[in-house]
Amino acid sequence: MTSSGITHDPAPARLAVGIVSAGRVGTAVGTALERVGHLVVGCSAVSEASRHRARTRLPETEILPVADVAARSELLVLAVPDAELASLIAGLASTRAVSSRTIVAHTSGANGIGVLDPLTEQGIVPLAIHPAMTFTGHDEDIERLASACFAVTAGDDIGYAIAQSLVLEIGGEPFRVSEDMRPLYHAALAHGSNHLVTLVVDAVASLRAALEGQELLGQELIGDDPNGLAERVLQPLLSAALDNALRRGPAALTGPVARGDVDAVATHLRVLDEVDPHIAAGYRALSLRSAQRAGAKPELLDMLKDER
Incomplete structure (x- = not known):
């Protein structure tokens, strides 16, 4: 003043x-x-x-x-x-x-x-x-x-x-x-943004493997370049999932882990391992965390913890 x-x-x-x-x-x-x-x-x-x-x-x-x-x-x-x-x-x-x-x-x-x-x-x-x-x-x-x-x-x-x-x-x-909370703040952002990129890139690679060689007549070939069919398939799904997670929290979780479908998750792990064992390992780790969030039944948790 x-x-x-x-x-x-x-x-x-x-x-x-x-x-x-x-x-x-x-x-x-x-x-x-x-x-x-x-x-x-x-x-x-x-x-x-x-x-x-x-x-x-x-x-x-x-x-x-x-x-x-x-x-x-x-x-x-x-x-x-x-x-x-x-x-x-x-x-x-x-x-x-x-x-x-x-x-x-x-x-x-x-x-x-x-x-x-x-x-x-x-x-x-x-x-x-x-x-x-x-x-x-x-x-x-x-x-x-x-x-x-x-x-x-x-x-x-x-x-x-x-x-x-x-x-x-x-x-x-x-x-x-606050000064003492800066490391935790930074960890939260890195966990969300950086790991999201890895998750999406792994999902794109897996979907490309599922679609390659089955292109419809006149459709672009499945390749390694970005912005292709795999990305277009995933974009609305992932955008909706992100929006739901930010708006509704853990209640937005859907899919076989949320349902406790042990057989489906085991099948996912098997086919992903055939594409890339590293992608399968990432799926296992994230599925275990999702199962913990969802309060999944013990059989699913035990299966995800068992990496043999």
Whole structure:
């Protein structure tokens, strides 16, 4: 509150933003911030792929060394892989490249603001702002940000207000994750998104094996390229299953495991093993977890636990 009685937004209407580095996440966030009036004044890019991404998504932004990006920034976004974050922060702190009172936000899901301590000790405002979204490097990344939820962790109420304002500006939904809960939060997202990809790819491979050589006259051949018949068969089924799970929880579970059909599950394991033993092993593990969720009868649980 100022002497005039006007309350100012904790996040200025226009910030000079620096991006380290110009990867899938960094350039998507930079583009989203520019669209709402902030100015990306510099980004770092080492590989040719990241330099191309920077030139394409942020054509007016100068590609600079990390220290120069930091020196120009009022908001410095550290969008590097988790394994590189701590060493990047240590380097910025040792060279005192970041001015005090700079807002420094990293996009790591696994980390809170503790990893920023070397810079926090030098007077920066630490934020952890993680978009709960997968990034492909394509144009849809930027559009998806506008409907994504963002996990925010900050050191105080002012930090939370800044993080919330930034997320709301680009159309996202902020939610708070405490420092000690960041690893569990990240594990939940990785379990859901990464393992979903593996599950779907295994299902596609199995369905291709079931359909290959039986194409109708004039129908495309079953092959290894994506977006084929197997994917089209699975897409509405998997979309409905995902929607049902998110809307109805465990009650959405259907199929032979939910029914306790031991013979059907045993048959599935046998035919999947003929296609790929690794797919069969994945089916067994997920069926056991599904059976536990469904409170299945002991015979099914025992069969799934027996891997002989």
